[in-house]
Structure formats: C-alpha cells, structure tokens
Amino acid sequence: MPTANTLAARMSGTGRRLTTQRVVVAEALAAAKQALSAQELFERLRARHPRIGLATVYRALEHQVELGMAGRLERAGHVSAYVACQPEHHHHLVCAACQRVEDLDEALLRPLLRSVDERHDFQVDHARLDFYGLCARCRRRGART
Numbered sequence: 001m002p003t004a005n006t007l008a009a010r011m012s013g014t015g016r017r018l019t020t021q022r023v024v025v026a027e028a029l030a031a032a033k034q035a036l037s038a039q040e041l042f043e044r045l046r047a048r049h050p051r052i053g054l055a056t057v058y059r060a061l062e063h064q065v066e067l068g069m070a071g072r073l074e075r076a077g078h079v080s081a082y083v084a085c086q087p088e089h090h091h092h093l094v095c096a097a098c099q100r101v102e103d104l105d106e107a108l109l110r111p112l113l114r115s116v117d118e119r120h121d122f123q124v125d126h127a128r129l130d131f132y133g134l135c136a137r138c139r140r141r142g143a144r145t
C-alpha cells in the first residue's frame with residue numbers, strides 16, 4: 001500500500017506532467033493552423049513527445065473546447081476535429097479537402113439571427129455554425145469532398 005505521502009507526491013507529479021502535456025497539445029494545435037483530429041495531432045506530437053498518449057491528447061483537446069480555446073468540428077465517421085480558436089468566436093468555414101479553417105465574419109450572421117428572432121420569436125443566446133465545403137485553392141486543384 002502506498003502511503004498518503006507517496007500518493008500525494010505521485011499525484012502532484014502527474015498534475016505537473018498533465019499541465020505540461022496540455023500546454024504541448026495547445027501549442028501544437030495553434031501551430032497547425034488547420035483542423036486536426038486527436039489521432040492526427042497525436043501522430044504529429046509522437047516523435048518529439050514519446051511519453052504523450054492518444055487518450056491524453058484527446059482529453060487535452062476536449063479540455064481546450066471547454067475553456068473556449070478550441071472549436072470542435074465534425075468529420076466523416078463520427079470523428080471530431082479540433083481547431084484553435086478565440087473564446088468569443090464560434091463560426092468557421094472548414095475545407096473538407098485540406099482541413100484549413102477560416103473564421104467566419106460574425107457580422108454575416110447578424111441578419112440570420114435577427115430573422116430567427118422575428119420568424120420564431122426566439123431570442124438567440126449563443127450559436128455555433130460551422131460551414132463545410134471546399135476552399136478556393138482546393139476547388140482550383142479539382143479536389144472533391
């Protein structure tokens with residue numbers, strides 16, 4: 001049986017390592033400048049951070065979503081992709097071919113939110129709208145979703 005002291009030491013050790021790993025994941029996602037699944041980010045990190053596990057990467061990404069540091073996007077096959085984001089920002093244009101993500105100008109959505117209010121008598125508090133398609137570069141290359 002480990003004593004309370006050794007447990008505390010071990011847990012604080014885990015805590016420090018967890019924090020470091022979360023920072024590593026956050027930095028890697030921000031540097032990627034595209035949407036990445038947990039698996040893809042894990043593969044990018046593996047060479048330089050051999051101690052990091054896929055589950056840790058996944059949990060770190062979900063934690064970033066909770067903190068508003070990242071947005072969660074859909075991929076085919078019920079896979080989530082993640083993109084580094086500002087807390088006040090919620091709308092994205094996602095290229096399904098190259099996974100580049102552009103922030104959508106919030107002003108474009110104001111008329112839509114006004115219409116929702118008028119037609120449905122519903123006051124929108126917050127919304128998440130992500131648009132999936134092909135960016136100009138990928139369309140020129142003849143890419144398909």
Ligand SMILES: [Zn+2]
Pocket residue numbers: 071084085086089090091092103
């Ligand atoms: Zn964003």
Ligand SMILES: [Zn+2]
Pocket residue numbers: 095096097098099100134135136137138139
């Ligand atoms: Zn593209």
